[in-house]
Amino acid sequence: MPDIELRPWSNDDLALLHRANTHELMDQLGGPENDEQVLARHERYLRLQREGTAHQFRIVVPGHPEGVGIVGYWQHDWHGEPALEAGWSVEAEYRGQSIAPAAVIAMLDAARAAGEVLPVHAYPRVDNPPSNAVCRKAGFRLLGEEAFEVRPGLVLHTNDWVVDLAPPPRP
Template identity: 45%
Template sequence: MDEEQVRLHPWADADFWLLERLNSPEMTEHLGGPEGEARLADRHRRYLGPASGCMYRVEAAGSGETVGSIGFWEREWRGEPVWETGWGVLPEFQGRGLATLAARALVETARAAGSHRYLHAFPSVDHHASNSVCRKAGFTLLGEAEFEYPKGHWITSNDWRVDLEDL
């Protein structure tokens, strides 16, 4: 597979349905569970609003079907501003390498943004599929980190990083 098999489209108002699908218990198992309607609506507004970074709807290039979402946003990590990324692929499209393709495309998008040197991903140590995506997409494992996400829910995550200045 190569990068031509997925396309990233900036998040649009019409993409709320995708956020609802990605908010299922199955899809949020490693994230503390589904969010309520009000929080989901707030998240959608943040995805649409002007921000540092961008969220995307992921489309399979061959079929044009929406398969998930991916994005990057700014955060402070260990005293410096970095990009953070996260993604979700709908259950019926999982296991086809689409998340890895989307992550590779996102690395190039974050690199082109030029604001920060590093892009990090922080999947739960127990989320084998997301850790595999990081490895296959060229991220380097730096170790484990404790995260509170969502508020009140602590998880042990792996800290994966891409140096955006490396070509």
């Protein structure tokens, strides 16, 4: 696994969010946002972090303290049940180095350390082999395909992956 560190989202991470606002990285969410939308998302990340309902992290690798990607989790409703949802993105020039799986594993460890026990779901599009591979490498199990509404009016054909944070019951 590569040497990565996760740093909680801060005021300093707006530039990282702007760098992640590309067609390639925002394709899963319906395309790039305008500057006002990027700023609103940054402020939402900070607010939800303060409220404790979402946790976004800057992915740091040696020599790049400004970050090379984003990973996080937030509260989610899964078919009427409380759950968490995870998402991530890594800048194009840092892909193929196992940074995303390492960051997702570190994020799951951080969630466990924070006392989270709800299942964590991820919804990569079925036609996104790299993100589906991240789920496999990070220990998620595939539940099946699902029509997933990423925002009102935008429904994608995704895979539903899940990982359990709660320890298994003791015999």
